[in-house]
Amino acid sequence: MAPLNEEQLHQIRDDRKVQIKHVALKVFAKYGINGTKMSMIAKEAGVSQGLFYRYFKSKDELFMMLIQEAMEESVSSIEKIYSLSVPPKEKIRTLTEVILDDGGKYYFMLIHQAHTSSGVSEKTKQLLEQYPLKLYIDLLLPLFREGQRVGEIVEGDLEEMISSYLSILSGVMVINSQENSFYQIPKVDLLMRILTKS
Amino acid sequence: MAPLNEEQLHQIRDDRKVQIKHVALKVFAKYGINGTKMSMIAKEAGVSQGLFYRYFKSKDELFMMLIQEAMEESVSSIEKIYSLSVPPKEKIRTLTEVILDDGGKYYFMLIHQAHTSSGVSEKTKQLLEQYPLKLYIDLLLPLFREGQRVGEIVEGDLEEMISSYLSILSGVMVINSQENSFYQIPKVDLLMRILTKS
C-alpha cells in the first residue's frame, strides 16, 4: 500500500500534538511540573512515553509552551472584552464569567504552578517575567476607570482594586482546578460585589 | 558539666522537632510535597538529613503531621471567634484578619497542596477527608445566621455564601503563599464587601 501522503501525515502530527497538549494542560494544572510524571501525560493521552518525544523536546519545553499560550490567551481575553458594546460593569461581569469558565481555569492554575514550583527552568522564569501583574492591571485600568466615572464601580485606588480582583479570581480558580474540589467556585454576582456599588 | 538529665534531653528533642516542623511548614507550603526535597528541609532547619529521621519517620509522616495541625488549628481559630463579645460582622472581620495573617497562610497553602499534589499517601488522603468543607461551614453557620438576623450580612443562601467566602479566602492565601508573590493579598474591607451590606 502507498504510504500516507504529506497532508495525512501532517494531520496526524497536528492531531497528536493538540491531543497531548490538551491532556498535559490539565495534568500540569492539577499536579504542577514536579508532580506531573511523564507517564501520567502519556497514559492520559493514550500514547507511549516514547512518542511524546517525537512531538515535544522535553517535559519542560511543553510546560513552557503551555504557559506561553496561557498568558497570550489571558491577555487576548481581556482585550476582547473592550469590543463589547455594553456598560463597563457588564464588561467586567462578562470577563469574570469568561475567566471562571471551564476553559480558563486550567490556564490560571498553570500560571500559578509556574510561579510556585521549584525546579522550573530559567527559561520558564524569564517567560513569566514577560507577563507581570502590572501588565494585566494596565490592560484593565481604562475599563475600571470608566466604570468609576459612570458610577458603577466603587471609589478607591484602582490599581489596588484590580490587583485584588485578579488575585481573588486567580485564587478561586487555583483552588478549584482539581476535579473533586474541596472548595467551590463562587457565583459571579457574589464576586462582583467586591467592585460594584450595591 | 554534668550530663543532661532525662527531662532536659526531652526538652531538646521537643525543641528540635518544633524547629524542623516550623521550617518544613514553610517549605512545603511554598513548593508542595513533590517540589520539596529533604535536603531543603534539612538545610533550612540546620540539621543533617540523617538526623531528620531521628525525629520523623518519613517525609510523608511530617507532611501529615503538619496537615493535621493545620486543620486542628483552623477549626480552633473559628471556635475562638465565638468567644469575642462583638457583633457578628466584627467577629467575621476578625476571623478574616486572623486567616489572612501571616501565620495562617502557610496552613492554607499546605492544605491546598495536600488536596492537589500527586504522590500524597493514602493515609494523608484519609486525614483530609476528616475535615471536609461541610465541617467548616457548619462551624460558621450560627455566626453568619446571627449576622443575617441583625441585618449585617446580606441576604441569600448561607451555605453557599460561607462556602464562597472560604474559597476566596483560601484562594488568595494559596496564591500568595510564596515570598515574592505575583499577586497581592486584598484588604480585609474589600473582602468583607462580599458578605456585608454596604
Place this chain on the structure above:
Amino acid sequence: MAPLNEEQLHQIRDDRKVQIKHVALKVFAKYGINGTKMSMIAKEAGVSQGLFYRYFKSKDELFMMLIQEAMEESVSSIEKIYSLSVPPKEKIRTLTEVILDDGGKYYFMLIHQAHTSSGVSEKTKQLLEQYPLKLYIDLLLPLFREGQRVGEIVEGDLEEMISSYLSILSGVMVINSQENSFYQIPKVDLLMRILTKS
C-alpha cells in the same frame, strides 16, 4: 510503463543493499556501533528507517556483515599481493599502499570498533575470532621470509615484526578514520623504514 520484472526488482534490491552498506561502513567506522544511530544510516543513505529493515534484519546484522566483508577483503588483499612479479620489498610497499589507501581505512576502523566496542553481539565476537592476528601473520610470513632471504628486510624475529607492522598500520588507520583527523597518515616510505634496511 510495464511493471518491472523479477530480475529488475532483484537488481534494485541489490543496488539498494550495496548503497546502504556503503554508507553504513563509513558511519560505523567513524562513530562505532554505539555512536551510530539508525537514523544516521537511514538519513545518510536516503531511505526511511523502516525500509532499512526490509534489507537487513538488524543493526547488528549489518554490522556483522560489514565486519565479515572487511575481513575477507583484507585477506584477499594480501593474497593478491603474491601474484605481483616484483621483489618482496616492493610487494610489501604495494600492500602498505593498498591498506593506507582510502578504501582500506574504513575496514580497519570497523574491525577496531568491533574489537573494542561494548555492546557487540556474541555472534560478532565469534566472527572476529575466526580471523585472529595469527592468520594474517601466517599469510605474510612467506613474503617477509623471502624479503629477509634476499636481504631487503631487516633481520629479526619475523612473527614479531609482522605483528608490529600490522599493529602500526592498523593504528594509523584507526586514528585517521574520521574526516578532520587530529592526526595524519604517515608516508609509506617512512613506515617502510621499520622493516627495511636503509
Place this chain on the structure above:
Amino acid sequence: MAPLNEEQLHQIRDDRKVQIKHVALKVFAKYGINGTKMSMIAKEAGVSQGLFYRYFKSKDELFMMLIQEAMEESVSSIEKIYSLSVPPKEKIRTLTEVILDDGGKYYFMLIHQAHTSSGVSEKTKQLLEQYPLKLYIDLLLPLFREGQRVGEIVEGDLEEMISSYLSILSGVMVINSQENSFYQIPKVDLLMRILTKS
C-alpha cells in the same frame, strides 16, 4: 559514636574520587563515552550508581575531567624529557617508552575516543581544541631539530616526521588499549627505526 571528623571525611571523599576516576579512565578508554554505561563504571568501582553523582556532576563532566588530565599529563611528559642530560636520540627513546608504558595508553585512548565519538558535548570539543597536534609538534621540534643537527635523526621535513611519529604512537596505543588485544605493542627499537639512522 561521634561522627567522622572533617579530615576523615575529606579522606574518604578523596579516595572515592580517585578510585572512581581510576576505573572510569579505563572504561572510557576501552569503550568510549557512548559505549560506557554508568552501570559499568559503578560496578567496576564497586559503588552504587547513585553515589557516583555525589562525586561528579555527570558522566560528561567526568569524561571531560579525564580528558583534561590526559592532555595536561601528555604535555608535561614531553616537557620532562628535556631535563634529561642524554643525547637527543636517547631522549626520544625515553619519551617513546614513557608513552608506550601502561599508564600512558589509557590517556591516548581517551583522547582518541574524545576525538572520534559522536555525542561528545560542545564543552569537551572546545577542550580538545586547546590541545591541537600543532602544540605537540612545536613542543618536540627543538628536540628533533637537535637530533638532526647531531646526526642522530634522519633528514627530512621535521614537522611531518614528528606528526607521523605521534600518529604511529597514538595508533598503536589506541588499538592496544583493550585488555586482550588483537594486536600487540611494537618494541621501542622497532619504532625508533622510523626516526633514526641505522
Place this chain on the structure above:
DNA sequence: AATGAATGAGTATTCATTCAT
C-alpha cells in the same frame, strides 16, 4: 545523638525495531 556517605527505587529521555497505512 549526629553526620554525611551510601543505596536503590523511580523518572525523564533516547533509540532500535515494529506497525498501520
Place this chain on the structure above:
DNA sequence: GATGAATGAATACTCATTCAT
C-alpha cells in the same frame, strides 16, 4: 515496496531513606 508514526526496553540521573562511624 516505502513511509514515518508508534512502541518499549534501556540508560542517565535524582532523591528519600539507611548505615557506618
